[in-house]
Amino acid sequence: MKILIIEDEPGLQQSIVQYLMSEGNQCSMASTYAQALERLGLYDYDCILLDLGLPDGEGLQLLNYLKRLNRTEGVIIISARNSIDQKIEGLRLGADDYLTKPFHLSELNARILAVVRRKSAHGERHIEFKEIRIDLDAKEVLVKGKLVYLTKKEFDLLLYFVANKGKVISKSAAVEHIWGDDSDMADSFDFIYTHIKNIRKKLTDAGSGDYFQSVYGVGYKFMEI
Template sequence: MKILIIEDEQGLRDTIETSLLKEKYIVETAIDYHSAIDKISIYEYDCILLDIMLPDGNGLDLLQELKNQNKSENVIIISAKDALDDKVNGLALGADDYLAKPFHIAELNARIKAVLRRKKLEGKDCIEVGNVSLEILERSLKINDEFVHLNKKEFDILNYFLSNKNRLLTKTALAEYVWGDHIDQADNFDFIYYQIKNLRKKLEEHQAQINIETVYGVGYKLVEK
């Protein structure tokens, strides 16, 4: 799961990021309105944490832009402003939740998980395709009710594939989703090939009823057998 933190206060931003990384999320950050606009225009996120008070713009304007792009339904507003009008306006623009500062990180984590359950999996904690069952919150895989060990990247890749079954996923999209901001450090996409190669081997060994097909020159597609 990929989360964007839009927050200009460095201390809080770093605290949230550290906590979310411990929860095994992929985390990206934006420190102001314009950097946030750049990110939401390019990338897809499972959840966005949005501060209303930004140094170069209003977070509600950013939320309006997210709504225009049909991306506002996965937003949690985190702001020191606790006025009723801000809550009403934010929720009216499609935000899922509103958390006033100061707050406990544990409460923020709980609300993020609630958003992910409601929106990503429509109330479910698990994705099931054929004999494959991926537990999102527990970050575990079962094939024929038998646990199969995956490393962090393998889990993230399989989660992305299962959430986009039968859709063509480019190598760039996979890299951006799983590696986030660090993708700029990569010289090529060999690292994706090796992770998918290992994932395929595990799926085949346990007779999973899914295939990760290669679309040569473009990317990959997960299909049910």
């Protein structure tokens, strides 16, 4: 996929590029509004990451620009402001998602995949990983055609890991993915272990391989062995 990263903080820009490139994406970078306009004038992208607070312009105007030209790129706003009004305004102007800083790169990656999938006209409505098939519409998981009953949180977690397959996902990122921002539960890291254990058991019971790996006690990786 071709992704344009519009972000003025070099440290963050570089990390995002590093993570997304390792997933096999092509990344372009823009640190200013002017650069972003230039890039958009030259190329088409699959997805655009847009920081709203740019040094030389308001990110929301870029959304207006894309809308005027009927561009079909998926846009994810990344902003330090967790404001509902801004979120609503951004989505109204055609953004597809809104991610508040700080975020985990695995979360960003999962969001990009979801946006691109939603955007593409003949988008696949299911994801396959070896013998596991995840139906995104029915929110069902099938192993070798057999239905596996997962709770909502387990389903979300499995999808999250599959979207970031081959990458280590920290417990911190997994907790935030499941419990979101509102819950003030920094001490809930250990419950991820229980969830992973349950998913693992349900999948292997259904005849799938065990693809979860614990990494240094920091997190887990979902990958082919």
